[in-house]
Amino acid sequence: MTTNVRFQSGMWRSLGMSVLAAGALMAAGEGTVGTQAAKQATFTKDIAPIFQEKCDECHRQGAMAPMSLESYQSARPWARSIKERVIKRQMPPWHLDKSVGIQKFKNDASLSDEQIAMIVKWVDAGAPQGDPKDMPPPKTWPSDDAWQLAKVFNRPPDMIIKSDEYTMPAVSQDQWWKPVVDLGLQDERWVRAVEMRPGTAAGRKITHHALAHLIQKETDALANDPDDAANDQGGVLMEWAVGKNYDIYSPNTGKVLEPGAKVWWDIHYHAVGEQVTDHVELGVWLYPKDEKPKYRTYLTGFQGTNSGAGSRLDIEPNTIGVSQGFRVLKAPAILGNFQPHMHLRGKAMLLEAILPDGTTQTLSYVDHFNFNWMTNYIYADDAAPVLPKGTIIHVTSWHDNTTANPNNPDPNQWVGWGDRTVDEMAHAWVNVTYISDEDYKEWAAKHQPQRGPRTRAALAPPATPNN
Numbered sequence: 001m002t003t004n005v006r007f008q009s010g011m012w013r014s015l016g017m018s019v020l021a022a023g024a025l026m027a028a029g030e031g032t033v034g035t036q037a038a039k040q041a042t043f044t045k046d047i048a049p050i051f052q053e054k055c056d057e058c059h060r061q062g063a064m065a066p067m068s069l070e071s072y073q074s075a076r077p078w079a080r081s082i083k084e085r086v087i088k089r090q091m092p093p094w095h096l097d098k099s100v101g102i103q104k105f106k107n108d109a110s111l112s113d114e115q116i117a118m119i120v121k122w123v124d125a126g127a128p129q130g131d132p133k134d135m136p137p138p139k140t141w142p143s144d145d146a147w148q149l150a151k152v153f154n155r156p157p158d159m160i161i162k163s164d165e166y167t168m169p170a171v172s173q174d175q176w177w178k179p180v181v182d183l184g185l186q187d188e189r190w191v192r193a194v195e196m197r198p199g200t201a202a203g204r205k206i207t208h209h210a211l212a213h214l215i216q217k218e219t220d221a222l223a224n225d226p227d228d229a230a231n232d233q234g235g236v237l238m239e240w241a242v243g244k245n246y247d248i249y250s251p252n253t254g255k256v257l258e259p260g261a262k263v264w265w266d267i268h269y270h271a272v273g274e275q276v277t278d279h280v281e282l283g284v285w286l287y288p289k290d291e292k293p294k295y296r297t298y299l300t301g302f303q304g305t306n307s308g309a310g311s312r313l314d315i316e317p318n319t320i321g322v323s324q325g326f327r328v329l330k331a332p333a334i335l336g337n338f339q340p341h342m343h344l345r346g347k348a349m350l351l352e353a354i355l356p357d358g359t360t361q362t363l364s365y366v367d368h369f370n371f372n373w374m375t376n377y378i379y380a381d382d383a384a385p386v387l388p389k390g391t392i393i394h395v396t397s398w399h400d401n402t403t404a405n406p407n408n409p410d411p412n413q414w415v416g417w418g419d420r421t422v423d424e425m426a427h428a429w430v431n432v433t434y435i436s437d438e439d440y441k442e443w444a445a446k447h448q449p450q451r452g453p454r455t456r457a458a459l460a461p462p463a464t465p466n467n
């Protein structure tokens with residue numbers, strides 16, 4: 001019952017915000033131009049530029065989304081659905097609460113409040129086309145077979161790692177393809193940058209996201225943290241989702257490949273009505289053989305369950321479950337990103353830092369997690385949190401095991417920790433770069449560490465509806 005009330009107030013809050021913003025825009029239009037025509041939002045003039053910027057990368061011919069939004073004719077039938085998805089901030093897939101925590105990212109894909117207001121205004125006016133002469137020139141998209149980083153490094157990748165081929169039938173449940181590939185490395189090598197892509201244009205349509213996990217013997221004490229099963233194996237080398245094609249590590253930092261390293265792929269395919277056979281490939285740019293960067297970046301799974309992986313996730317039928325995990329940083333560290341990982345019942349995840357002086361910083365809060373979108377929120381270099389030794393990383397996760405969750409296969413089931421998508425998990429993938437005490441002191445002398453407000457998010461279940 002309480003959940004329902006919250007659900008609605010969450011909806012109204014976001015609706016109300018957009019309506020207000022739309023009103024403000026209309027008022028501005030009246031003041032300056034005053035004619036009926038000037039007030040009307042049209043596809044060609046107002047909407048096509050927004051779609052080109054924020055949607056068409058996925059919503060175009062041959063790309064992964066179900067329909068193209070490039071032309072008026074292809075977008076018009078979807079107007080109502082577009083309005084709903086953008087108001088709830090389900091599309092573009094950026095499911096972060098914009099009112100708390102860090103808001104500066106390298107890959108922010110979200111719409112501004114003004115853009116949402118404009119789309120709502122257009123749909124409410126009957127989604128008019130407008131003057132075809134206003135249409136912006138078509139956008140050109142990078143060709144599918146060029147490595148984007150080849151331009152940055154002036155050379156093709158030093159290594160190309162390919163998954164085995166997979167054939168996705170025309171009609172199927174989503175599939176997870178997990179082949180293992182030996183890299184054939186004799187020596188330790190340091191990674192400067194990685195870029196991942198599906199093998200073919202057809203493959204782009206079926207490839208939802210892909211992970212390349214490293215499997216290697218770790219000699220490093222930080223990597224061998226017994227609390228972190230993932231790091232024990234080398235962690236994730238690269239994670240790909242549409243819109244995120246490559247990672248260049250900060251200068252003088254990188255990931256390490258040990259002799260004998262293997263890549264274990266985890267590729268999420270979904271069916272698109274035609275049979276497609278494809279693979280995924282990962283281009284790797286290395287540091288020169290004799291060059292070792294100062295710092296190693298560790299992709300770390302901060303558990304949002306009560307203690308390590310596999311324990312004490314206990315979600316009762318027809319409830320919203322909450323669980324939390326704590327982990328102390330053993331050295332000063334920079335956190336590079338936040339990527340919540342949960343399964344079908346995943347609802348929300350909050351990342352906080354409890355500093356040695358007892359204050360709490362809210363770093364990020366994904367308040368409407370959607371299992372279909374494992375979005376990675378990559379902090380801008382100057383916004384990435386730098387934290388002292390002894391900071392406690394606190395991850396709180398919520399799972400919605402009620403009928404309000406459209407992804408829930410069975411709200412009458414008890415759910416525990418496990419690999420299947422009908423089981424649950426909760427961890428935050430974070431690229432952690434440990435720095436020296438001297439480097440931390442130097443940073444702290446120049447910066448006033450922010451003290452994020454402690455919000456209701458930290459205290460109560462999320463107010464927004466699932467996904």
Ligand code: HEC
Nearest residue numbers: 054055058064065066078081082085091092093242243372
């Ligand atoms: C990163 C890729 C991506 C971006 C960017 C993106 N979409 Fe989508 N969109 C998808 C995919 C894939 C689906 C189908 C799966 C889903 O619903 O999550 C989808 C579904 C939709 C749907 C629902 C279609 C249906 O079947 O009812 C709408 C509406 C939509 N998107 C609108 C938009 C709009 C408007 C934008 C830009 C403001 C946008 N999307 C940006 C990939 C994307």
